[in-house]
Amino acid sequence: MSFFKKIFSKEKKETLDKGLEKSKSSFFTKLSKAVAGKAKVDDDVLDNLEEVLVSSDVGVDTTLKIIDRIEERVARDKYLGTEELNQILRDEIAGLLSETNVGEETEFTVPADKKPYVLMVVGVNGVGKTTTIGKLASQFKKQGLKVVLGAADTFRAAAIDQLQVWADRTGVPIVRQEMGSDPASVAFDTLTSAVTQEADVVIIDTAGRLHNKVNLMNELTKIKRVMQKVVADAPHDVLLVLDGSTGQNAFEQAKQFTKATEVTSLAVTKLDGTAKGGVVIGISDQFQIPVKYIGVGEGIDDLQVFNKHEFVDSFFNQ
Numbered sequence: 001m002s003f004f005k006k007i008f009s010k011e012k013k014e015t016l017d018k019g020l021e022k023s024k025s026s027f028f029t030k031l032s033k034a035v036a037g038k039a040k041v042d043d044d045v046l047d048n049l050e051e052v053l054v055s056s057d058v059g060v061d062t063t064l065k066i067i068d069r070i071e072e073r074v075a076r077d078k079y080l081g082t083e084e085l086n087q088i089l090r091d092e093i094a095g096l097l098s099e100t101n102v103g104e105e106t107e108f109t110v111p112a113d114k115k116p117y118v119l120m121v122v123g124v125n126g127v128g129k130t131t132t133i134g135k136l137a138s139q140f141k142k143q144g145l146k147v148v149l150g151a152a153d154t155f156r157a158a159a160i161d162q163l164q165v166w167a168d169r170t171g172v173p174i175v176r177q178e179m180g181s182d183p184a185s186v187a188f189d190t191l192t193s194a195v196t197q198e199a200d201v202v203i204i205d206t207a208g209r210l211h212n213k214v215n216l217m218n219e220l221t222k223i224k225r226v227m228q229k230v231v232a233d234a235p236h237d238v239l240l241v242l243d244g245s246t247g248q249n250a251f252e253q254a255k256q257f258t259k260a261t262e263v264t265s266l267a268v269t270k271l272d273g274t275a276k277g278g279v280v281i282g283i284s285d286q287f288q289i290p291v292k293y294i295g296v297g298e299g300i301d302d303l304q305v306f307n308k309h310e311f312v313d314s315f316f317n318q
């Protein structure tokens with residue numbers, strides 16, 4: 001048994017398979033319609049395939065890239081049977097994910113040389129930001145790491161309270177202030193407290209008001225600047241949380257946030273409730289930002305480290 005197979009636990013695989021069920025069944029139903037009655041991959045099949053990919057939220061640019069590559073293959077191999085299409089798509093998608101040079105990890109890890117490792121989490125309301133933070137806190141704590149949460153989404157009282165709920169649930173300390181207080185001040189306090197406690201991981205929640213990009217940019221820049229007074233190279237990671245079930249909206253949010261701040265990794269949530277799982281492929285390809293985590297359920301253990309081999313295996317194994 002390969003190393004990869006050994007560490008890809010049965011439990012993780014089952015959760016992933018279940019989480020991608022809707023996307024898979026919708027994709028393969030469409031794919032079988034796209035090739036119905038056709039023995040070879042021709043222009044018609046490629047047109048249909050293009051539609052299948054776009055309607056699976058892979059995104060237009062990434063779809064065209066995939067179609068171009070299959071066209072090249074058709075031209076080279078002369079005859080390509082439609083029964084081979086599944087394998088070819090699988091190869092092309094795995095290839096695309098490899099180009100973004102991500103998804104090799106299988107476990108939650110924090111860099112050993114950063115203490116505390118500071119993770120700033122951004123994203124609009126409702127995408128699953130708080131839940132993702134709670135799930136991450138739980139995972140890191142399980143590894144014996146000391147975690148501190150910072151409630152720097154001070155825009156809404158509910159956001160602070162919700163993070164408190166996750167802090168209580170996971171037994172992790174939280175630094176919070178009144179609603180409406182300066183988010184940068186909360187971040188500063190959180191880092192100071194983390195350094196004093198010799199914490200390993202700090203997770204900072206931020207407000208994601210997209211309606212005013214300049215404000216958002218200023219706010220995130222200020223939080224970063226103030227954090228650097230405590231930990232010089234903080235934040236070590238800026239994680240953008242996107243709701244996978246919103247398909248093209250997720251692309252739009254990624255576009256806006258990457259303009260407002262330097263996003264270093266992505267979490268795509270709610271893949272279990274949607275047939276739009278293709279969004280993971282398109283987003284990682286178009287933004288060239290690693291998808292680090294995927295949310296495949298509401299439970300505390302339903303956040304997975306995104307691994308491209310596991311993802312492609314699960315997606316294409318029916």
Ligand SMILES: Nc1nc2c(ncn2[C@@H]2O[C@H](COP(=O)(O)OP(=O)(O)OP(=O)(O)O)[C@@H](O)[C@H]2O)c(=O)[nH]1
Binds near residue numbers: 271
């Ligand atoms: N099915 C499913 N639901 C999820 C997932 N992640 C989050 N949710 C749910 O999505 C809803 C919104 O999640 P929150 O974490 O509250 O979202 P938020 O982005 O923090 O939003 P605000 O609290 O409004 O800022 C909650 O009901 C979560 O349980 C997931 O991976 N799968």
